[in-house]
Amino acid sequence: MSVQEQAKEYVPAGSYQRTSQNINVTITALCQKNDGSWVQSPPLSYSANQAGTITDLANMNGVLTLFTDNPANHNVSDNLGPFVPAGSYQRTSQQVSVTLNAVCQKIDGQWVPSQPLNYTAEQAANANDIANRDGNLRLE
Template sequence: MSTHVYIANSLNQDVYVLPAEKTGWLLGDVGFSVALLATGATEIRLLGMASELPTALRTVRDLFIFLRIMSGTYGSAQNISKFSQQVVDQVKNNAIKIPAGQVVDVLDQGFLSTYTSLSGVIGQIFSADTFNLLVMTDDGKQVALASTNPDYSWIVQGDRRVRSAYGASPWQADPGAGVYLFNAGDFVPPGSYQQTCKDIHVTLTCSAKARNGSAHRASFDLTAHSSDVSLSNVDGSLVVDNDTASANGFVPGGSYTQTCSEIKVELTCQAQKGDMTYQAASLDLTNFESADVSNNNGVLVNES
């Protein structure tokens, strides 16, 4: 049975898609310059971003986190911006290009054969029940990493992606399939709230034990991360390590759980009310296995 995943690009700029069977796929295996990634990662970590970035830019997951962070707070710094553009250029050179206003089947053998020369890598994508798509806009300011079934199709719209209606035109959205924002990872729950909320973040807080036995309040921004991120407690601070771990609902895995307590994961945003004004809103995700969040006049509600 043939497999197709169509991406319809409704933007006025090109979109680039990097298919990956796993988020832990090594970038060096799909054409990226390992030397450039290693040098840039070292420079950036020297600027104090160690807690947010992985210890190295090695995998598709690392690449997504880097692009998401660089498109935000740190992207304006000149020395970071230069390296960021080099990484964006590498994505363009190694990903499948979807021109503005066009539809492309990203599982087309012709596209995949130019994307990678490793036949085994292509075979892994086709044999997987689900796989991942890293999606980046031409300006590098919007990026997404999400899993998809091999028979789903997607539409890129503004600051979000929506799923196409099954069996219909790739341009026809499925209104019941939810909205998926760019620059958001797996810990950002789906739901209709994304249509009427802004400044969406998911943050983990806890009491982390330091080496001397004292407890410190620690926090970590989960917004950009995939569900297999692994966190460690380094002397009272939460950092990403190079392992992968399974999340428990919205609580990420990792060795930090052995030396941290009072772990809480919270969704925060500015939520639009009926009078079109915004107010701060939050929802505790700690004990949810899954969530389908709605905005009820400025209050976040889990409908699942």
């Protein structure tokens, strides 16, 4: 699997990618610990540039963790769809939320920082696209 193909799994899909740069992703979730209890994980953030080196986003005893180790350990659990980053964390996490930040091109060609786009996995399941609408990211 190429780095570009692998990166796609960890960066929310969408038409916004054609007119956005400096894309950053933050994930939060309620994660199950080894003892069976559930805790709110601290936010996990990374850039789209980093995504090509990610082999898994995992729940490590209640903490969302980014792994960039052996590509043979690449783990793609994408049960939550193309707008939620893939990873083994999906099997032991709930109430997953994503925040997307980017610098987006406006209709007039100007590049501006978009307001953060915040959405839940449930909202993403009903979406058809993440779009750049004149410099603003929108879940559609």
